[in-house]
Amino acid sequence: MSIPLDQLIQKITYQIPNTKKRILKRGEILIHEGSFDQDIYIVKEGCIHIHIMINDQSQSIRFAYDGSLFTAIDSFFGHQANQYIYQAIRKTEIEVISKSDFDHFISKDQAHLILWNQVLQLLVLSMVERENDLLHNNPKDRLARVLKRSPQLFQHVPHKYIASYLRMSPETLSRLQKY
Numbered sequence: 001m002s003i004p005l006d007q008l009i010q011k012i013t014y015q016i017p018n019t020k021k022r023i024l025k026r027g028e029i030l031i032h033e034g035s036f037d038q039d040i041y042i043v044k045e046g047c048i049h050i051h052i053m054i055n056d057q058s059q060s061i062r063f064a065y066d067g068s069l070f071t072a073i074d075s076f077f078g079h080q081a082n083q084y085i086y087q088a089i090r091k092t093e094i095e096v097i098s099k100s101d102f103d104h105f106i107s108k109d110q111a112h113l114i115l116w117n118q119v120l121q122l123l124v125l126s127m128v129e130r131e132n133d134l135l136h137n138n139p140k141d142r143l144a145r146v147l148k149r150s151p152q153l154f155q156h157v158p159h160k161y162i163a164s165y166l167r168m169s170p171e172t173l174s175r176l177q178k179y
Contacts, residue, residue, distance in 0.1 A: 004118035005059050009069055010028055011112060012097060016105050020096040024048075024088035031086035037072045038099035046092025047156045051164070060165035063089075065156040069119070089157065139168045143176050 021044075024030055030048065033038045040065070048064040056152070059120075061084060064070040072082040076099065091099060097105075106112050129149070133142045146153060155160060164174040 002119070002122050004115050004122065006067070008115040008119055009067065011115070012042065012069075012102075013095070016097055016101050018098070018101050022094050022096055024092045024094065026088055026090045029087045030094070031072050031084070033083060033085050034073075034081050036075050036081055038076050040069065040071045040076070040097040040099070040102050042095040042097070043068045043070070044093040044095055047089040048094075049087050049089045049157075049161055050084050051161075055152075058085075058164060060094060060161050062132070063153065063157050063161070063165070066154070066155065067099060089151055089161065122178075134167055139166065140176055141171065141174055142166045142168070144158060 019042075021132075024046070030041070030109075033053070043064050043066055045066055047066075048070065049060060050061045050064065050070070051058045053059075062070075070086075072084065072086065074084075075078050075082045106116055126149070133145050137145065146162075147152040148165060157165075159173055160170050163170040166173065168176075
């Protein structure tokens with residue numbers, strides 16, 4: 001996890017009193033495709049699978065696990081319907097922060113805004129890196145790069161979702177892991 005993200009989550013935890021705890025069951029959908037959701041979430045324990053259905057197949061986009069902060073980006077920033085499904089892979093405890101509480105938190109202290117901007121910059125850089133991986137690298141290189149970026153991924157996420165995230169079959173992932 002990044003230092004700015006750790007610091008932001010710590011400040012949120014101590015300075016926003018109105019957060020709500022929620023427990024999701026395995027397979028439970030937190031945010032549906034087509035919904036409008038502007039809350040921010042912190043994963044306390046568990047894992048959220050962020051995916052999209054294309055031709056009746058789930059395509060993994062991202063994961064949020066212990067210590068992650070996430071939101072439905074298209075709703076939060078773009079004020080439009082969410083296009084992804086946010087689903088618990090296993091029992092998951094999250095903290096829910098409303099957009100209004102978060103906006104107040106960000107606006108009351110310049111240091112909070114600076115941390116938020118640093119977190120957003122890291123997110124954009126990681127998204128660009130992922131796009132480059134998918135466009136340019138072979139499956140073996142994609143696996144190596146994701147392991148370097150997120151070594152904890154295999155501790156939190158089942159292989160079938162990781163294979164989808166890397167745009168390869170579970171069999172290819174299994175074969176590559178043997179090397």
